[in-house]
Amino acid sequence: KAGVTQTPRYLIKTRGQQVTLSCSPISGHRSVSWYQQTPGQGLQFLFEYFSETQRNKGNFPGRFSGRQFSNSRSEMNVSTLELGDSALYLCASRSQGYTGELFFGEGSRLTVL
Amino acid sequence: AQSVTQPDIHITVSEGASLELRCNYSYGATPYLFWYVQSPGQGLQLLLKYFSGDTLVQGIKGFEAEFKRSQSSFNLRKPSVHWSDAAEYFCAVVISNFGNEKLTFGTGTRLTIIP
Numbered sequence: 001k002a003g004v005t006q007t008p009r010y011l012i013k014t015r016g017q018q019v020t021l022s023c024s025p026i027s028g029h030r031s032v033s034w035y036q037q038t039p040g041q042g043l044q045f046l047f048e049y050f051s052e053t054q055r056n057k058g059n060f061p062g063r064f065s066g067r068q069f070s071n072s073r074s075e076m077n078v079s080t081l082e083l084g085d086s087a088l089y090l091c092a093s094r095s096q097g098y099t100g101e102l103f104f105g106e107g108s109r110l111t112v113l
Numbered sequence: 114a115q116s117v118t119q120p121d122i123h124i125t126v127s128e129g130a131s132l133e134l135r136c137n138y139s140y141g142a143t144p145y146l147f148w149y150v151q152s153p154g155q156g157l158q159l160l161l162k163y164f165s166g167d168t169l170v171q172g173i174k175g176f177e178a179e180f181k182r183s184q185s186s187f188n189l190r191k192p193s194v195h196w197s198d199a200a201e202y203f204c205a206v207v208i209s210n211f212g213n214e215k216l217t218f219g220t221g222t223r224l225t226i227i228p
Contacts, residue, residue, distance in 0.1 A: 043203065043218040045217065056214070102149075104149075104156030105156050107156055
């Protein structure tokens, strides 16, 4: 069974640009969550999607958005990039409710110059 | 506020020595508790989880954790560490807020193994 796949793995952007990250969950998993990981703030929850609906949202500005498609693949978008958006963005999927294990991808490392 | 705390930012142990990583939570009800490990350049992998029942939980890679309600703790232990255990370890808790549940992570403990 293929794991969670995130693309791209690395990318460099400049301030003011926008970026789209993609996540393909494990086959059969309908829930996809996104996390931002930085040395200063640790792992911060961005949002979770389940069956194309945003089920939960963290405390991030509106520049951070996401969506989920009918095949459970998910994308997140960050507009008007700031230097502080440089981070590892992790996607995770699960097959059931909150007792289920989260399976993480290897992340997309975004550098904003 | 509901939260999870890992008091140790960095721990160094010798290979073969025992290990205990601390995790404390602040939550009214019995939470769902997890330990994840992240190797350099990798995503996170679940080591073990506790929902209810036996307070001593066995996980993968020889790890175990004990839930202590009286101390609001869920410490991770391993009797004898291997060099491959060097990684960052995250304690996490599912927190429910007005019906919205999300997995919240501690700040992590970086484990260094010395020969």
